[in-house]
Amino acid sequence: MILYIAEKPSLGRAIADALPKPHKKADGCIHVGNGDVVSWCIGHLLEQAQPEAYNPAFKKWTIQHLPIVPSEWKLEIKSKTRKQFTVLKRLIKQADLLVNAGDPDREGQILVDEVISFSGVSKAKRESVKRCLISDLNINSVKKSLSNLRSNAEFVPLATSALARARADWLYGINMTRLCTLQGQKAGFNGVLSIGRVQTPLLGLVVHRDLEIKDFVSKPFYEVFVTLKTTKCECYKAKWKPSEACEPYMDEGGRVLSKKLAENVVTRVSGHSGAVVKVLQNKKKQAAPLPYNLSSLQIDAAKRYGLSAKQVLDICQQLYEKHKLITYPRSDCRYLPLEHFSGAGYVVSAIAKTCPELEKAVASADLKLKSKAWNDTKISAHHAIIPTAKAMVTSRLSSGEVNVYELIARQYLIQFYPPFEYLDKQIDTEVAGGLFVAKQKDVLVQGWKSLFPAVKQASALATGGDSGDGFSSVNFPDVKQGDTVLCLEADLSEKQTSPPKHFTDATLLSAMTGIARYVQDPTIKKVLRETDGLGTEATRAGIIELLFARQFLTRIGKDIRATEVGIQLITSLPDNMAHPDMTAHWESQLEAISQREMKYAHFMEPMTNSLQQLIEEVRLVQFQGLRGQGKAPAKKRRRKKAS
Numbered sequence: 001m002i003l004y005i006a007e008k009p010s011l012g013r014a015i016a017d018a019l020p021k022p023h024k025k026a027d028g029c030i031h032v033g034n035g036d037v038v039s040w041c042i043g044h045l046l047e048q049a050q051p052e053a054y055n056p057a058f059k060k061w062t063i064q065h066l067p068i069v070p071s072e073w074k075l076e077i078k079s080k081t082r083k084q085f086t087v088l089k090r091l092i093k094q095a096d097l098l099v100n101a102g103d104p105d106r107e108g109q110i111l112v113d114e115v116i117s118f119s120g121v122s123k124a125k126r127e128s129v130k131r132c133l134i135s136d137l138n139i140n141s142v143k144k145s146l147s148n149l150r151s152n153a154e155f156v157p158l159a160t161s162a163l164a165r166a167r168a169d170w171l172y173g174i175n176m177t178r179l180c181t182l183q184g185q186k187a188g189f190n191g192v193l194s195i196g197r198v199q200t201p202l203l204g205l206v207v208h209r210d211l212e213i214k215d216f217v218s219k220p221f222y223e224v225f226v227t228l229k230t231t232k233c234e235c236y237k238a239k240w241k242p243s244e245a246c247e248p249y250m251d252e253g254g255r256v257l258s259k260k261l262a263e264n265v266v267t268r269v270s271g272h273s274g275a276v277v278k279v280l281q282n283k284k285k286q287a288a289p290l291p292y293n294l295s296s297l298q299i300d301a302a303k304r305y306g307l308s309a310k311q312v313l314d315i316c317q318q319l320y321e322k323h324k325l326i327t328y329p330r331s332d333c334r335y336l337p338l339e340h341f342s343g344a345g346y347v348v349s350a351i352a353k354t355c356p357e358l359e360k361a362v363a364s365a366d367l368k369l370k371s372k373a374w375n376d377t378k379i380s381a382h383h384a385i386i387p388t389a390k391a392m393v394t395s396r397l398s399s400g401e402v403n404v405y406e407l408i409a410r411q412y413l414i415q416f417y418p419p420f421e422y423l424d425k426q427i428d429t430e431v432a433g434g435l436f437v438a439k440q441k442d443v444l445v446q447g448w449k450s451l452f453p454a455v456k457q458a459s460a461l462a463t464g465g466d467s468g469d470g471f472s473s474v475n476f477p478d479v480k481q482g483d484t485v486l487c488l489e490a491d492l493s494e495k496q497t498s499p500p501k502h503f504t505d506a507t508l509l510s511a512m513t514g515i516a517r518y519v520q521d522p523t524i525k526k527v528l529r530e531t532d533g534l535g536t537e538a539t540r541a542g543i544i545e546l547l548f549a550r551q552f553l554t555r556i557g558k559d560i561r562a563t564e565v566g567i568q569l570i571t572s573l574p575d576n577m578a579h580p581d582m583t584a585h586w587e588s589q590l591e592a593i594s595q596r597e598m599k600y601a602h603f604m605e606p607m608t609n610s611l612q613q614l615i616e617e618v619r620l621v622q623f624q625g626l627r628g629q630g631k632a633p634a635k636k637r638r639r640k641k642a643s
Contacts, residue, residue, distance in 0.1 A: 002036040003095035004132065005088065005112050007102040010321040011134065012040035015101060018142040028087035037091055041102075044111045045085045046118055048170045049074035063182055063619065067175045067611050073167060075118055089119040098125065100152050101132040104382040105330055106594060107538060109155050110162035131155055133381060135328035137320065138388050158381065161594035164603050168586060171611060172197040176577070179618050180569075184630070187623040191630035193569060194550050197583055198535045199543050200570075203552050204578040205511055205518060206503055207562040207570040216499035221255035222262035223493045226269060226436050228429055228485040234477035235488070238429055238436035240265055255497065265434055266490040274431030276483040282424045288414040288448040290334035290373050291384035294537040295513045297329075297407065302506035305403050306558065309509055309541035315404045316385070323397065324390050325354065326408055328382055330538040335378035336386065336415075341370060344416070346389035351409045353391035355402075358409055361451050365416035373415050386412045410451055417448035425476050431487050440476055502559035505544075512540050515584045524585045532588050534580055568625035574617045582610075 004019075006012035012030065016023055020033035029039035051058035051068050053076065058065055077085050092098060098116060102108030109131075116126060129152035134145045176195035184193045224240035242249075242256055249258035256262055292300070298312045307315075316329035344367050352362040373384065387409050394402050421444040429436045479485075503511070511518060512535060516528040535543050547553040552566035562570070570578045586607065592598035 001095050002097045002099060003091050004036070004038045004099045004101050005092075005115065006038065006040040007108050007111060008042060008321075009040050011101065011103070011137065012038050014134070014137040014139070014142050014324075015132075015146070018139050018146055028084050029091060037095070039088055039091050040084075041088070041111055041115060042081050042084055044107075044114075045078055045081045045088070046075040046111075046114050047078055048166060049076045051174060061178045061182060063179060066179055066615050067171070069171065069608055069611070075114060077118075085115065088115055092116060092119045092121060097128060097130065099130045099132050099149060100155075101134060103330065104133045104135055104328055105332075105538060106158045106162040106165075106536070109381075110159045110166075113152070113159045127153065129153075135331075135382050136388050137324045138390050141388070155381070157596050158594050160600050161590050164593055164600050165590050167604065168590075168607055169197050171608065175611060175615065176200075176618065179615060180573075180621075180623075183618065183621055184623045184626050188627035189623060189630045190628075193623075193626075194552075195577070196543070196546075197586065198539070199547055200573070200577055201580040201583045202508075202512065202534055202543060203547055203562065203566055204570050205580065206508070206553060206560060207567050207578070209500060209503055210562050210567065211571075213499045213502065218496045218498065219251070219257060220259070220494055220496055221251070221257055222259050223256070223495065224262050224265045224269075224490055225493060226431065226490045227488045228274065228431075228436070228438075229488050230477050230479055230483060230485055232477065236427065236438050236476055238427065238438035241435045241437050243435065251497075253497075259492075259494070262492055266492050269431040269434055269436075269487045270490045272432045272487050274429050274436075274485050274487060276427060276479050276481055276485065277430045277435075278426070278428035279479060279481055280424075280426040280428075283421065283444070284424050285419040285421050286447075287419050288371055288417060289411065290371075291336060291386055291411050291415065292408060293331050293334045293384060294329055295332070295509055295533075295540065296334065297385060297404070297411075298541070299506045299509050299513075300407055301404055302504065302509065304407065305400075306505075307400065307404075308505050308544075310545050311400065312404060313541045315398075315400045318398075319401055319405055319408075323392055323401070325350075325388055325392060325405055327384075327386055327388060329385055331382045331385055332537040333379055333382055334373070334384045335375045336373050336383050337379055338374050338376050340383070340386075341374050343389065347387055348413065348416070350389050350391040351387050351413065354387070354394060355406050355409050356394070357406065358413065358451075361410070361413050364450075365413055366418075367416055369416050369418070371415040414448035414451055417451065418445065420447040420449045421445035427476060427479060429485060431485075438476065442475060502556075502561060504558050504560060508544065508560055509540060515580050515587075518579075519581045519584050520579055521581045524581050528584060528588055532584060532591070534583060534587060565626065565629050568623070568629070572621050572623050572625060574614070574621070577614065577618075 004015050006015055016030040016032055016038040019036060019038065022033050024031040029037050031037050053074055054068070054070050058068060100109070100112040100116070102112040116129060130149040131152040131154065132145055132149055134142055136142070173196050177193065180193040180195050226238055226240070227235055228238060229235050246256060246261060249261050250256055294313065294316070297316070298309045301307045301312045302309070313329070316326065319326045320329050348362045348365055348367065352359045385408055387405070397405065423442040423444060425440045425442065427438045429438070501507070513533040515534050516525055516532055519525045519528060551563055552569065554561055554563050576582050586603070589598055589603045593600060593603060
């Protein structure tokens with residue numbers, strides 16, 4: 001008997017639908033016609049044991065116990081899902097062959113592997129386990145996945161990475177939360193000061209941005225714009241580019257802070273002749289942005305529809321599990337396997353039926369075009385989020401589901417459109433010793449950008465398109481180097497430096513997915529890639545919501561702000577806990593483990609050793625700013641027995 005173990009019931013039912021009938025439903029499983037069985041987890045059935053499982057004395061929170069570092073790690077069965085674990089354990093013992101059909105990511109890998117291992121199967125049985133990767137719940141796709149089983153041993157690094165992440169989270173979270181809470185209580189704080197490997201530096205990003213805005217002092221700066229006339233009486237505008245001699249009067253952003261200097265330029269060039277010193281004209285092509293992974297979809301949905309990361313993830317789960325309209329949504333990949341290219345016709349046909357707004361876009365798509373998205377070398381366990389070949393009447397979908405589906409569908413369709421083409425023009429003109437630069441972009445071919453509403457183009461293309469700045473309907477005059485021009489007028493423009501903007505759902509997700517921009521340590525920044533981030537595709541939304549639930553963050557309109565408790569916590573902690581450097585480096589190492597580039601021990605040993613140093617630092621923190629704040633956990637009232 002083959003036992004297929006899915007991550008959740010919906011996937012289990014999809015697998016059963018693709019197996020021989022008749023089916024017989026039983027408690028926690030489905031028996032199929034050929035004698036095989038499909039069962040499932042309900043997310044994680046097992047969890048890391050609590051400290052008191054290692055030593056009953058650890059139930060009481062005291063600084064003397066810290067750090068708590070298990071010598072042998074223990075797992076416990078979750079009380080809410082004990083019944084399903086019992087079902088699975090019995091079936092695992094009975095099965096001749098086991099198939100791990102967890103979701104195609106590191107969590108999906110380990111949660112099934114843990115159940116198999118915890119059930120006490122033999123080494124030989126464990127080594128024979130197969131892996132089934134399913135990213136599309138439609139029956140034909142599931143059948144295809146079932147016919148292409150791989151050895152589960154291939155995915156050991158993925159499970160090892162997940163194991164290292166879970167244990168690192170436990171060590172950091174348990175020890176630092178206990179220590180900070182105890183130190184906070186000494187200072188008069190009521191409640192728990194929750195600390196997490198990812199949540200705390202994420203809170204730090206928001207706090208540091210809020211404080212930067214609060215302390216920001218606006219300064220005036222000055223720009224000079226000139227109107228230049230050619231010998232053919234054609235005009236164009238150019239902006240003054242200060243020379244190196246002006247640097248003492250400029251800020252680090254290259255803005256001129258001296259009004260007198262700018263006024264002098266205006267006086268010097270007005271009514272004077274000049275000459276064209278350089279003319280540049282380059283034809284450029286911009287390929288379509290890649291299909292979505294979860295983070296890029298969440299960012300665009302936040303900008304376009306104001307949806308939070310959690311709302312987008314919840315909608316995607318419905319579109320995937322309930323409606324079967326999209327592929328696996330928790331993907332961190334933006335590429336597609338070449339074998340999917342031949343099925344594009346079925347997918348675009350389903351798009352036209354499901355989303356009438358895109359019918360014209362489907363009709364104009366060239367299915368012979370193969371964008372850079374089709375690349376097998378960029379794919380591991382899963383691929384980009386795209387529509388499936390299933391169609392559905394949109395009246396059966398919520399407005400949020402319609403909007404998110406349309407985003408995913410459009411991002412898929414643009415893979416079959418030509419590049420956006422434009423001319424990048426620049427005219428450099430010298431007048432009275434000053435350099436003035438005019439830049440413009442002329443659209444040649446709309447290409448894939450024709451699928452995006454012009455008004456919403458800037459937000460719609462957040463994950464890969466040009467913002468639209470610099471494009472003009474008025475063409476530059478035809479000039480060449482050496483041509484004489486006359487400065488008709490020069491205008492002084494006074495502006496104010498503006499503070500950075502508060503984080504929103506979109507920009508906070510963007511910060512998490514490209515954390516290298518916020519890392520301060522140059523040695524750590526050097527080893528990070530642009531795509532290295534905090535957390536995973538599947539966990540980011542939950543971590544953001546957790547900070548709201550713990551009242552460290554709040555919303556003011558679309559802005560995400562830190563609360564007073566959040567600010568006091570971050571400003572009290574050592575810098576290496578409040579900045580993303582350390583955690584970003586850990587995330588990079590966890591990814592390296594999954595890619596067979598690093599061993600488990602080489603991550604865990606230094607991480608465990610650094611924990612002791614952190615504890616010594618935090619023991620000196622007094623958290624005085626938290627005095628009198630927080631709420632003590634509500635005590636459960638005992639019910640009075642009826643007399």
